[in-house]
Amino acid sequence: MKVIFLFSLLCLLNSCSALEAFRRLQVVKNEDMHPMQAEDHPASSVGGLRLSKLYHWHPDEPSLLQEHVMEEDEYRRRLELGVYNFTEGCCSLKTERERVRTAAALNFHFYPYAYDELFDDDSGEVAWGKAEIYEKGDALDRTNGKLGATAEERAKNAELYQKKQQSFMASFLTSDALTEEWDPRHYPEDTFNEGSSTATGVAMGVYESSDGEKMIVFRGSYSTGDFDNIVKWIKDWILDRMEQRVKDSYTDMGYELTDEQKARSGGDVQSRCALRAGTTVFTQLHNTDLANNADGITKEDIKRYGYWPITKMMVRQVLPTSRSISSEGPTYITGHSQGGARASLVSMWLEKEDNVKYRTYAMSPVGVSCFSRKLSFLPGSTEGENLLHDVDPTYIHDQIVSYYHPFDFYALMDYQVGTVCKYGTSRLHTDLEGGSDLMHWVDKTVGYTGPELMVDMFQTIPADVFGKTRFWTHSILWMNIIFENATILLPDGTTDGGCSNEVLIPEGDPDKLCPEGDSDATCNALFLGVGVFLFALIVAVPLCCCACTHTCCFKRDKKDNMTIYERTVRPKVEKTVREMTRREPKVAPTEG
Structure with missing residues (x-):
């Protein structure tokens, strides 16, 4: 009992010390603007909305939260010089459809690698085609495009613009270039946050209009470490539920599973067990380069707590508890992928x-309903034992709207917590300007389990197959392009696939919709067998070595002893014997 008590006390002390590490985070208010706020950077202003504030946390300085501010005077100066163009279509916060389009556009711009060079210095492969769109002079928000004077001309030009972008991306994806939509292993270095493929962090931007309206943007996954953080979030889903949820969506859309698709999940034992064994996937799947700083946040802190405390601290810089809520202007929240999940949690x-x-627009978000019930953070601290002390996923949050494609594997990893709008359902078989239609790639992917798709070493299908499926269903670029279609994103913000409340999971999850996280019997048997084998190997090898060593030593000692005898003792004995045999015997004296 004493041992258990001491162990528990040690864990509690470790938790408290880690909590203190988060509390010691310092906000650094930089005098210089961030490179993304520079005049010539497309992200500095999107359709007249300026990137007024930018926050990022970098692993090289784990105790510092960086803040960059574009002052109002600088913004006014740029307006007077005509630096920014204002157009219809993007970006407005006046109507629901324009707010959705604006949220999608800001999420796209806030990914820094959208403006990186096309080729990775290390691999020599194309990183992604987004940068080339800008090189061609076709900004995503069409600020330098001719929209036309009438509604008819604008609609026609918008359609031409969409076809042009669609044609470009189709040709890109059907080429021999890298088709991983955001594979962090192939991104070039960047000056913003986690340019390194092994780094990890979180970033948030605040875009403001001249009327004081704000949209807070959470950047999605940008690095290997960020992706590992998602894997940690939804590992139970990847292991147990994602495959079935994708199949359900497939049949809900009117498609029938083939025998091949039904049989695809039969060979994932190795990948499933590999993922389950990686309980610290966040740090073990890739060699995450997170600095250990006594005054900041350590690798273990991030592994245990994720980015949630950092995220909350960022939000409080913009929405402090001391603010006058009644006098603040309209504020919206958005994010894409992991950033979409973060936006939902913050909301x-x-x-x-x-x-x-x-009002929150979660774009292709990784769900948070089950995740928020399972993630344990800050155990033993005054802030509680889990995320449920900060959020409540047991009812529908009507201010949160999640937009995702019905075949978005990432969005189907977990349930959302508000309204769900599915888009692109009317274009599943649209020919992509000479490329294969979406269902060609979806058909090749449905049926495989999460581990088979996401554990690189055990991928069953070629990476480009899942990469192409992921682009058409999860890409923020494709979402922007397809949202230009007025029949897909309707004026009231609804979509061609319809909008409805997400499945509600009450407290206690009585219907067991969330994964239990129980250990897999097959994997347990495999682990046990491997464990017994390794134990036997560990025990047998030293014993064999000792036996061999003992035998070898005995033989060597015996040889050495005989050599010593022959060289020293035996010659002396033989010499003594010889001397004794040469001596004449002594004669006893006689009596006279």
């Missing part, structure tokens, strides 16, 4: 903490 947290509902 729920502010609703609970500040009693304010901020």
Whole structure:
């Protein structure tokens, strides 16, 4: 009992010390603007919305939270010089459809690698085609495109623009170039946050209009470490539920599973067990380069707590508890992929903490309903034992709208917490300007399990197959392009696939919709067998070595002893014997 008590006390002390590490985070207010806020950077202003504030946390300085501000005077100066162009279509916060389009555009611009060079210095392969769109002079928000004077001309030009972008991306994806939509292993270095493929972090931007409206943007996964953080979030889903949820979506859309698709999940034992064994996937799957700093956040802190404390601290720089809520202008929240999940969590947290509902647009988000019930953070601390102390996923949050494609594997990893709008359902078989239609790639992917798709060493299908499926269903670029179609994104913000409340999972999950996270019997048997084998190997090898060593030593000692005898003792004995045999015997004296 004493041992257990001491162990528990040690764990508690470790938790508290880690909590203190988060509390010691310092906000550094930089005098210089960030490179993304420079005049010539497309992200500095999107359709007249300026990137007024940018926050990022970098592993090289784990105790510092960086803040970069574009002052109002600088923004006014740029307006007077005509640096920014204002056009219809993007970006406006006046109507629901324009807010959705704006959220999608800001999420695209806030990925820094959208403006990186096309080729990776290390691999020599194309990173992604987004940068080339800008090189061609066709900004995503069409600020330098001719929209036309009438509604008819604008609609026609918008359609031509969409076809042009669609044709370019189709030719890119059907070429021999790298087709991984955002494979972090092939990104070039960048000056913003995690340019390194082994780094990890979180970034948030604040875009403001001249009327004081704000949209807070959370950047999605940008590095290998970020991706590992997702894997840690939804590992149970990857292992147990994602495959079935994708199949359900496939049949819901009117498609029938083939015998081949039904049989695809039969060979994932190795990959499933490999992922299950990687309980610290976040740091072990890739060699995450996170600095250990006594005054900051360590690798173990991030592995245990994720980015949530850092995220909350960023939000409080923009929405402090001391603010006057009644006088603040309209504020919206958005994010893409992991950033979309973060946006949903922040929206729920502010609703609970500040009693304010901020309209939130989660783009292709990794769900958070089950994840938020499972993630344990800050154990033993005053902030509680799990994320449920900050958020409540047990009811529908009507201020949160999640937009995703019905075959988005990432969005189907978990349930959302508000309204769900599915898009692109009317274009599943649209020919992509000479490329294969979407269902060609979806058909090749449905049926495989999460581990088979996401554990690189055990991938069953070629990476480009899943990469192409992922582009058409999860890419923020393709979402922007397809949202230009007025029949896909409707004026009220609904979509061609319809909008409805997400499946509600009440407290306690009575229907067992969330993965239990129980260990897999097959994997347990495999682990046991491997464990017994390794134990036997560990025991047998030293014993064999000792036996061999003992035998060899004995033989060597015996040989050495005989040599010593022959060289020293035996010659002396033989000499003594010879001397004794040469001596004459002594004669006893006689009596006279």
